Amino acid sequence: MEKSRLLWRAIAQQMPSRPLSTWTCTQCLHLRQQHRPLKTPPLLRRPQRRHQTQPADDPSFKSIVDNPPRLIRAGRRHNRLGLVVLATIPITAFALGCWQVQRLTWKTDLMAKFEDRLVREPLPLPPQIDPDAIHDFDYRRVYARGKFRHDKEMLIGPRLHDGEDGYLVVTPLDRSAEFRGFAGNTTVLVCRGWVAKDKAAQAARLAGLPTGEVVVEGLLREPWKKNSFTPDNKPEEKAWYFPDVYQMAEHTGSQPVWIEETMRPDLLASYDRSAKGIPIGRAPEVNLRNNHLHLDVSSLFLNITASSLMLDAFLFLSIALLAYAIATEIYRYKVRLPTLPGPTGLPIVGNLYQLAPDPAETLHQWGKRYGGVYQISLGTRPVVVFNSMQAARDVFVGQGHALLDKPRLYTFHSVLSSVASSIGTTAWSESTKRRRKTAASAMNKPAVASYLPFIDELTKSLVSELLEHGRGGEVAFDPRQAVASAVTDLTMTVNYGARLPPDEALLNEIIDVEDGLSKIKNPLGSAQDFIPILRLLPYNSQSAKAREVNRRRLIYLRRFERETEDRVEKGVDKPCIQGKCLRDPTVQLDQVDLMSISMSMVSGGLDTMVNTLAWTIGTLAIRSDIQEKAYKAICNAYGSETWGPIEDEHGVPYIDALVKECLRAFSVLRLSLPRAAWKDIQYGDVFIPKGTTVFLNAWGCNRDEIVFGTDAEVFRPERFLEDPDLPHAAYGFGTRMCAGVHLANRQLYVLLLRLIWSFRIEMSKDPAERIERMRPLEDVTEPFHLAAIPPGYRARWWLDFAREFQVVS
Known part of the structure; x- marks a missing residue:
């Protein structure tokens, strides 16, 4: 017992007051929590008993020599749920990458099919079209003859064209004169193209309102799908934010058939049309976003780093914006003329x-x-x-x-x-x-x-x-x-x-x-x-x-x-x-x-x-x-x-x-x-x-x-x-x-x-x-x-x- 006590004192004298690593012996940790490190004299000096109740005098005392040490991790334990989420990030990124590859193959085949339809001669549009059959004719060139119903015209917007604000002009095409023997509804919806905001009123674009019979050539398109961010249309207020074909057809008494009028890309013709208020039609080409390869690479890379960088980037931008606003506001008040009144204004933008x-x-x-x-x-x-x-x-x-x-x-x-x-x-x-x-x-x-x-x-x-x-x-x-x-x-x-x-x-x-x-x-x-x-x-x-x-x-x-x-x-x-x-x-x-x-x-x-x-x-x-x-x-x-x-x-x-x-x-x-x-x-x-x-x-x-x-x-x-x-x-x-x-x-x-x-x-x-x-x-x-x-x-x-x-x- 005396030998064990001396050995314990020697080890306690040589141990540092703090652990040198994150791993610590459980027995030493237990002893350190109960007693401060002992200030024991060197071993060459004769030990002196200061106290009658030291730990080594207890018959039930066990030193580190008596029990084998066990290592534990010092500090807080990590949340297991966080570890599970962290482990799923690479798995999710890999799955998204594989999905994007599949989407790329599907989208390439779809674009090839649509482009094949574009090179074919336009078909005459029959008097009545089955809405379920439009899917098989999406992007098919067609032509129709009739008279525009400008009194039922609808403007969808706002829409940007070359950075300028404007609207899409949708006008029903009445084809009853061409199909006089047909008893059903022959009117279809024609998206004539884009007009600038200052030409929204019909009185400002009279040159773009043909009154006689016209021949429209364009692309037959499937009804659009509305996303969750687009507001609902308000037909009673003439506010159209999204081309809901079925709603617009019901509002105008037309068939739910959507034709996008086309024109060949011509810069001078576009300038001339814009000046006169004539809608600028779309080019006869396939407009499908095909960024799946880019998204594939991006998802495999960005999804791994997004979880750790997003919070830092958000905090950095927030602090930078706040600092910029404070600096500009201080400067704005500094340069104001002291002898003149005026409205206060807002940070950064003023009035x-x-x-x-x-x-x-x-x-x-x-x-x-x-x-x-x-x-x-x-x-x-x-x-x-x-x-x-x-x-x-x-x-x-x-x-x-x-x-x-x-x-x-x-x-x-x-x-x-x-x-x-x-x-x-x-x-x-x-x-x-x-x-x-x-x-x-x-x-x-x-x-x-x-x-x-x-x-x-x-x-x-x-x-x-x-x-x-x-x-x-x-x-x-x-x-x-x-x-x-x-x-x-x-x-x-x-x-x-x-x-x-x-x-x-x-x-x-x-x-x-x-x-x-x-x-x-x-x-x-x-x-x-x-x-x-x-x-x-x-x-x-x-x-x-x-x-x-x-x-x-x-x-x-x-x-x-x-x-x-x-x-x-x-x-x-x-x-x-x-x-x-x-x-x-x-x-x-x-x-x-x-x-x-x-x-x-x-x-x-x-x-x-x-x-x-x-x-x-x-x-x-x-x-x-x-x-x-x-x-x-x-x-x-x-x-x-x-x-x-x-x-x-x-x-x-x-x-x-x-x-x-x-x-x-x-x-x-x-x-x-x-x-x-x-x-x-x-x-x-x-x-x-x-x-x-x-x-x-x-x-x-x-x-x-x-x-x-x-x-x-x-x-x-x-x-x-x-x-x-x-x-x-x-x-x-x-x-x-x-x-x-x-x-x-x-x-x-x-x-x-x-x-x-x-x-x-x-x-x-x-x-x-x-x-x-x-x-x-x-x-x-x-x-x-x-x-x-x-x-x-x-x-x-x-x-x-x-x-x-x-x-x-």
């Missing part, structure tokens, strides 16, 4: 998404709360908003030299126009100064007087085109295409010395491209301009659309430049901006400057002139009382036998007042192109530091009740007869206001005078083609567009000089 649904009107209403000058935050960028006429004129005119600059917006200046941009969007520099001086000298009053023969010719051409298309009032049609052609002709003549070539496809391409540019030029049109983190997204639809629009624009601009250079070399050119710059060696403009001027001329007229005339013509068609007053004023000035000399600039004061009221009331450029402070600005107690972005809310200024009275919302040209010096903000204010003011006013004056004298304008009698009102606030189709676009309509152009008007109150 950007609070401006919906109509930014100009939202800023107008905020102006009533915060005053004529206040600030908002777009992302982290502070923006000063001028919302009252007096404050805008005091600063933009009184201190115009301090607002020469333009802010740099990522999408427009870095992606779309990295080399050249229009004059109105370019930062102030000596080059910008030269461009603006050249353009302004080409559109001042003396220069506009030299363009009067062109304006005279173009207005006569427009009147002839309206007369021809309308057949003297028998046919109602949308006049915007003809107006756009006339406006583009004039800008082409001023800039290039030649009219637009008689190519309708080219005109449609220009209109479509410039419309896309207007969406990008809108200072609130791209969130990535103010939220930099969005630029890092792997697929950036906004940048992709900007690059595509810029590519298409450069194609026709370079074509016009080459044609102008050829005319100059041959000596057959007419006076124009580009010709003057090419001929005069003293003009210090390079190719980038000339391209910038061309961009400004082509886009400026389509943004402002076309939309202003479209709003005005629609208003005249509804308000015959205004037509009567204008026509009588023209007759009083020139007589009823002529529309007067074109040289007379203000011969009819009522027409002059009508032009100003159109510019004020409709305010097509509702948020003028933004400015940036070139110098520090002090306006009363308001201090605006250099570099600050400044918005002129032309919409709000043109509705300032202090200037225009309590009837500022009413369209009333007489206000400018009562006070001819009454201002409006349609062209902006100050040094960098629109350089084409004189040309635009002159063209509007001549066009309205001659259209009112030549025609009696009325809305179409067809309820689907007419509108009952033209209210610029409620009826604007795209509030986030740079230019306010009116709703679609069709008008009749009566060549009737008797003028028997029915006054509409």
Whole structure:
């Protein structure tokens, strides 16, 4: 026993206070829990008994020598359920991989079968189809003859096409005329294709509503299967989110037969269809996702690592996003202007998404709360908003030299126009100064007087085109295409010395491209301009659309430049901006400057002139009382036998007042192109530091009740007869206001005078083609567009000089 006690003391002295590994002797662990490590003197010293009740004195004591040691794992035991789950991950991943291989084989065979059906000649669709047999004819090409029932049209959406929001157009095809002897139902559902969101209303795409008998060729498809994430359709509200063929067939009284109309892929044809509102059909090809091989490899790899990485990734992204939000919020409050009130905004985005649904009107209403000058935050960028006429004129005119600059917006200046941009969007520099001086000298009053023969010719051409298309009032049609052609002709003549070539496809391409540019030029049109983190997204639809629009624009601009250079070399050119710059060696403009001027001329007229005339013509068609007053004023000035000399600039004061009221009331450029402070600005107690972005809310200024009275919302040209010096903000204010003011006013004056004298304008009698009102606030189709676009309509152009008007109150 004494020997055992001495050995125990020697081992206890040499053992560390903590285990050296995760494995521990049970006996030692038991002893350590009962007693602290003994501080025993070295063995060479004689042991001394300190206590009568030491463990070794107990007769029942057993040392580690007496019992064999047993090893156990120190710490918590692992949950067996977790071990089972961990063990099933590789098994599950392997099973998923095998399933994907089987799916790959099945999908390859299915695609081969469908592609074989596509190469066969289309079959005529029988009068009635058994729904159970459609499975055997899926992706089979068929054709059918009949008449579209546009009154039962359905729009499924939203749907994206090349990054643009829109709808799928589904129209029943009535084939009763082809199968007159058949007693059953012959109507089928035809998915005609995709239309843009701004063409959703039938009045905006009349060219895409064929009225006669048509032949439809497409693919017979099986009914779609709805997933759990898609909301239910609401037929009573005309809200269709998913093509439920049986539900749609019951709603329209058709057979549950779905045909997808096809068209050959053609870029120009797609542009032309989109501009006219004609649905863009699908390509005749098999659209089945075949990613099973990729999914096979992914499942075998990702399923193994997902369980351990997903939580870490989620926590990392959450912390990073929180840190980013805190940092941006601190910076946003730091750069806010201390002397200006304004809405608080949200983290990261500021007030950007609070401006919906109509930014100009939202800023107008905020102006009533915060005053004529206040600030908002777009992302982290502070923006000063001028919302009252007096404050805008005091600063933009009184201190115009301090607002020469333009802010740099990522999408427009870095992606779309990295080399050249229009004059109105370019930062102030000596080059910008030269461009603006050249353009302004080409559109001042003396220069506009030299363009009067062109304006005279173009207005006569427009009147002839309206007369021809309308057949003297028998046919109602949308006049915007003809107006756009006339406006583009004039800008082409001023800039290039030649009219637009008689190519309708080219005109449609220009209109479509410039419309896309207007969406990008809108200072609130791209969130990535103010939220930099969005630029890092792997697929950036906004940048992709900007690059595509810029590519298409450069194609026709370079074509016009080459044609102008050829005319100059041959000596057959007419006076124009580009010709003057090419001929005069003293003009210090390079190719980038000339391209910038061309961009400004082509886009400026389509943004402002076309939309202003479209709003005005629609208003005249509804308000015959205004037509009567204008026509009588023209007759009083020139007589009823002529529309007067074109040289007379203000011969009819009522027409002059009508032009100003159109510019004020409709305010097509509702948020003028933004400015940036070139110098520090002090306006009363308001201090605006250099570099600050400044918005002129032309919409709000043109509705300032202090200037225009309590009837500022009413369209009333007489206000400018009562006070001819009454201002409006349609062209902006100050040094960098629109350089084409004189040309635009002159063209509007001549066009309205001659259209009112030549025609009696009325809305179409067809309820689907007419509108009952033209209210610029409620009826604007795209509030986030740079230019306010009116709703679609069709008008009749009566060549009737008797003028028997029915006054509409």
